[in-house]
Amino acid sequence: MNFATFDLNLLRILDALLTEGSTVKAGEKLAMSQSAVSGALSRLRFALNDELFVRRGNRLVATDYAAAMAVELRTHLRSVEAMLSPPRAFQPAKAQGIYRIAGSDFFAEILMPQLARRLRQEAPGLKVQLVDLVPASYVTSLEQYRADLALIPDTEVPDWIEKAPAFHSSFAVIARKGHPAIAAGGIRPGQVLPLDIFCSLGHVLFSPEGNLEAMGDAALARVGRKRDVLMTLPVFSGVARAVSESDLVALVPRQLGENLARGTSLDLFVPPTPIEPTLMIGAWHRKSGRNPLHIWFRSLVMELLRPLNESEAPLPAWS
Incomplete structure (x- = not known):
């Protein structure tokens, strides 16, 4: 037998014949006509070089060769069916x-x-x-x-x-508690950091690529201002640490800023100009x-x- 040219659909018909022992019943099971099943059986006999079934009255009795493959054939067909079935509900x-x-x-x-x-x-x-x-x-x-x-x-x-x-996510400004320039301006945590103070301070920028500009700079450019980015860091934890131990400030995602400000040496302020979330x-x-x-x-x-x-x-x- 040349497996490369063998019609694998014939294996389903062989399994039905082994189970039902009748071309009529096998056809009913597979939604095929009796003549189509008989034709498939002829092709199976030729391909496998075995009679496969011997008629005894109204029943087809499997030859020893066909009977020997019945269990393994059914096992493999069920495995293929399970493989192609929709996935079960995830647990x-x-x-x-x-x-x-x-x-x-x-x-x-x-x-x-x-x-x-x-x-x-x-x-x-x-x-x-x-x-x-x-x-x-x-x-x-x-x-x-x-x-x-x-x-x-x-x-x-x-x-x-x-x-x-x-x-x-919107943005917030973080600065160390008691930042002298911010305290001198009478700005309390949670208030808007004035534009002049914001632009006069050195900034830390989160940037894995080392870019010196980000969304905050685009927002400042729209009002004709710039900030002074003195440091870039690839991780927010480094940004927060640098800010908490210096007079630098940083723009960070608001949710992260609020999380960092709890129980740390950081204060949170509102940016001086709108930044698109x-x-x-x-x-x-x-x-x-x-x-x-x-x-x-x-x-x-x-x-x-x-x-x-x-x-x-x-x-x-x-x-």
Whole structure:
């Protein structure tokens, strides 16, 4: 037999004949005519070089060769059927494996503690890793760092990536408590930091790529002003540390600023000019779009991030 040219559909018919012992009943089971089943049996006999069935009255009795393959044939057909069937409902409590998220250390502060608690309660067999982003090409993290989900600012993505909005984030100014220039101006935490003071101070900028400008600079340019960026750092934790131990200030996502200001040596202020909130998105490889584990995990991450949203526009659920 030449397996390369063998019609695998004939195996389904052979299994039905072995089960039913009749071309008529096999045809009923497979929604085929009796003549079509008989024709398939002829092709099977030729391909396998065996009579396969001997007629005894109204029944077909399998030859020793056909009977010997019955159990294994049925096992393999059921395996193929199970493989091609829709995935079963995902059961987090029984899940095992590792899920990798690519994102800045913003998410180490804002997402990961909550995620750890939920996984402990609902999916204790799952492990999660927060990995860095590929500088200047965040979506590349999905392949280069084998990430399952990237949490990044909204951007155009190639067709092999799917994305969905996560939350909008505004900005806040952080400065060390008792900052002399701010205190001298009589500005209290939570108030607007005047434009002249904001622009006169040295700034720390979060930038994994080492850029000296960001959204805050575009907002200042619209009102004809500039700030003095004296330092860039690739992690928010470094930005916060540099600000807390110097007279530098920084623009950071508001949610992170509020989190950092609790119980630390930092104060929070309102930026002096409007800055368009950043839309953060989740992005993932299309190959994992229908994977039940990935769907469940993305939905959990979205649930935890949704309260951060600062836009009145409703956000769709991830799938």
